[in-house]
Structures are given as structure tokens and as C-alpha cells.
Amino acid sequence: MMSLEERRAQFTKYKQDVKDRGKPFYPFAMFHDTIMSLVVVSIIIALACVWYFTSGEDPNTCGGKDSCLLGPRYAEPADPGTTNFVPRPDWYFYFLFYLLRIFKWPNSVILGTVGIPTILLIILIMMPFLDLRRERRVLRRPVAVVAAILTVLSMGVLTYKGATAKEALASEVKAAVPQWAQKQGFTNNKEAVAGANAFATSGCTACHTYLGTGGGNLGAPDLSAEGTKGKGVQGLQTYISDPSKFGNNVMPKFASLGDTTLHQIATFLDASKGPK
Ligand code: HEC
Structure with a gap:
């Protein structure tokens, strides 16, 4: 901190400068x-x-x-009914987009979306009161310069990560189905394999994870061992058809998939007892 006299002198000099050249x-x-x-x-x-x-x-x-x-x-x-559209932001939002992937729902999302930006904004608002020096030469302001470089670097890295991040694209999820069947041991159950394919292409993995694939968003549980919960094929089919009947208002109704497909998906989930 500077002494009061020093700051007064600098202020007088500043006022004089303004008068002369401003x-x-x-x-x-x-x-x-x-x-x-x-x-x-x-x-x-x-x-x-x-x-x-x-x-x-x-x-x-x-x-x-x-x-x-x-x-x-x-x-x-635009087709509001599509289930295989993967929303991605424009490139200049990739860093925010990737931040949201780092902060997983639900524990740290508030911290990532409200907490950290608020803290940074408060620091920014307090800046003029904290940094009272008149020094403006870049090399004499190491803290500010390092902070600026770190900000640019982290935004660059996050933008890159966001741009190259893999989505749970239907085609990519589908490619994992044979592996699922093998790990869960339902390779010979045609109904379950058909259900796995329907599951992969119906947008379920936007929220749910299954054997490491998919989103893990909005509090949706992992479904790799759903078959061990004793709901039965019929119970699962009823659930997926209209989850709101079971108090789940996050997951959409999938009744429009039709009974055949719903039954296949339910069979697939019932056959999912966790990897062998
Ligand atoms: C928008 C996100 C979302 C999508 C898409 C979604 N779900 Fe869900 N699902 C959830 C959430 C959240 C829960 C947990 C609700 C709860 O715990 O009350 C859930 C629960 C479930 C459960 C019960 C799990 C348990 O053990 O309690 C099953 C089974 C299920 N989903 C199957 C599916 C299937 C099959 C699809 C695709 C056809 C799908 N879900 C699509 C969000 C989603």
C-alpha cells in the first residue's frame, strides 16, 4: 500500500495531466x-x-x-419430436459447455454455474478498490498478467476439450451393443438385443449411463444392472411407457415407441444383471 501523501501527489499530477492534455x-x-x-x-x-x-x-x-x-x-x-438430435453450442461457448461436463449433476452444478462465476464477478468488481497502484507497465504487474494468461489458457483448453468431446451419438452407442450383449450374457436373446438397439437409438443415453456409455445427466441412474431390481419385464415396460405414474417427472413418456419396442427395451433391461 502507498502512503496517503503519495496517492494525493499522484492524484494532483493526474488532474494536472488532464488539464494540460485531456x-x-x-x-x-x-x-x-x-x-x-x-x-x-x-x-x-x-x-x-x-x-x-x-x-x-x-x-x-x-x-x-x-x-x-x-x-x-x-x-x-425444426422437428421438436426428434430423439437423436445432439444439441451442441456454437464454438465460442464450448468452454462453458465443457465446464458443465466437468461439474456433474447434481452435486457441483450449482457451484459450476452460479458459484464460480459469482465469485469471479465479485473479484472483478472489487478490482479498482484492491489495486490502487497507478503502475500500468505490463512487466510490473505480475499478478494481473499471470491471471490473464491463465484465464486465456484455461478457456483455450476448455474450448479444445469441448470441440473434441464425444457425444452419446446414437450411432456410437449402437456400436457398443454387441459388447453389452457379451458382457451381460444375452447374446442369444434376440428380443433383448433388439431392445438394446432400440435403447441405444431412442435417446435414453442422453440421461442414463449403461456400462460406461452415455450421459449420467439430470440424476438418471445407471441402468447396467437394472434387471437385478426385480421389476420384471412387464413392470419395466409400464415404467418406461409413462414414468410420471411412478413419480418420475424428469424422464419423458416413451409410450409413442409402441408396445413391441417397449417390450424389447424392457426385456433388454431385465436381462441386464450387471457385467459378468
Ligand atoms: C431426460 C432424461 C431421461 C431420459 C431421456 C430417459 N430417462 Fe430414464 N430416468 C430418468 C431419471 C431422472 C430417472 C430416475 C427417476 C427417479 O429416481 O425417480 C430415470 C429412471 C429410469 C428407470 C428406473 C431406474 C431405477 O432403477 O429406478 C428406468 C428403467 C429408465 N429410467 C429407463 C429409461 C429408458 C429405457 C429410456 C429410453 C427409452 C430412458 N429411461 C430415458 C431420466 C431419463
Whole structure:
């Protein structure tokens, strides 16, 4: 900490500097900001016009996407009923996306999403009161510089990890089915194998884990040994068809899969007694 006299002297010097060389905020800085905002907004409007007038009403004008300057006006319509869509953020959110994978539901998610950002924000707000020195040369500010480098580095690493993270994609999960059948010993049970494939492609692994594959999200339990819980094929089928009847309001109803598929999935779960 500096002595009061020193800080007073520096403050007087600062005021003198402003008098000698400074410009008032109004109108100089405001004019500057207004011009810059106008430039940015004009660029956005110009890009929107280029996009609108080079693409057509017809979704096929661009013959896909590449021949329109900035992409087609319409792509495929959104399908709210899809179960095999894997949501991924744009690249600049990969670091946050990966943070959410590090903090597993439910114990540490509040810490990761609310706790840490709040602590960092408080530090940031307190910064002007903590760091009272007038020193601005980079090499004389080791703490700030190291903190900045660490921040950039960790965001870089998290972005990379987020970009290369493997999703529980239906096709990848499906590829694990023969291995599941072997480990659980239901290779010869056709109904169970069909159920395993249905399980792999119906979006169950977005929440549940099974022999190490899948999400582990929203508090969904591991299902590798579901068959040891004594629910029986019929009990499991009823459960999956409408879990809300059993007080589970997180898991969606899967009645729309149809009785045949539900029965297969239930048989598969009933045959899952944990790896041999
Ligand atoms: C949106 C997330 C989500 C999806 C998708 C999901 N589940 Fe669940 N499931 C849960 C949660 C959460 C629980 C635990 C509820 C509880 O403990 O009360 C659960 C419980 C279960 C249970 C009971 C487990 C036990 O031992 O109590 C079974 C069986 C089950 N799910 C099967 C499935 C199947 C099969 C699918 C796919 C067709 C599926 N789930 C899809 C979230 C999900």
C-alpha cells in the first residue's frame, strides 16, 4: 500500500495531466462512440440485406447452401419430436459447455454455474478498490498478467476439450451393443438385443449411463444392472411407457415407441444383471 501523501501527489499530477492534455468526455468521447456504433449497425444491416436478397423464397434456391452468398433463407424445418438430435453450442461457448461436463449433476452444478462465476464477478468488481497502484507497465504487474494468461489458457483448453468431446451419438452407442450383449450374457436373446438397439437409438443415453456409455445427466441412474431390481419385464415396460405414474417427472413418456419396442427395451433391461 502507498502512503496517503503519495496517492494525493499522484492524484494532483493526474488532474494536472488532464488539464494540460485531456479532452472532455462530452462531446469528444460521445461523438467517437456514436460514429463507431453507427458503423457496426450499418455493417449488420448490410449483411442482413445481402443475405435476404441473394437467397430466395424457395428453400431450394441455393441448391443446398453453397451458392447463396450468406446461406439459404430456409433450411430444414425444426422437428421438436426428434430423439437423436445432439444439441451442441456454437464454438465460442464450448468452454462453458465443457465446464458443465466437468461439474456433474447434481452435486457441483450449482457451484459450476452460479458459484464460480459469482465469485469471479465479485473479484472483478472489487478490482479498482484492491489495486490502487497507478503502475500500468505490463512487466510490473505480475499478478494481473499471470491471471490473464491463465484465464486465456484455461478457456483455450476448455474450448479444445469441448470441440473434441464425444457425444452419446446414437450411432456410437449402437456400436457398443454387441459388447453389452457379451458382457451381460444375452447374446442369444434376440428380443433383448433388439431392445438394446432400440435403447441405444431412442435417446435414453442422453440421461442414463449403461456400462460406461452415455450421459449420467439430470440424476438418471445407471441402468447396467437394472434387471437385478426385480421389476420384471412387464413392470419395466409400464415404467418406461409413462414414468410420471411412478413419480418420475424428469424422464419423458416413451409410450409413442409402441408396445413391441417397449417390450424389447424392457426385456433388454431385465436381462441386464450387471457385467459378468
Ligand atoms: C431426460 C432424461 C431421461 C431420459 C431421456 C430417459 N430417462 Fe430414464 N430416468 C430418468 C431419471 C431422472 C430417472 C430416475 C427417476 C427417479 O429416481 O425417480 C430415470 C429412471 C429410469 C428407470 C428406473 C431406474 C431405477 O432403477 O429406478 C428406468 C428403467 C429408465 N429410467 C429407463 C429409461 C429408458 C429405457 C429410456 C429410453 C427409452 C430412458 N429411461 C430415458 C431420466 C431419463
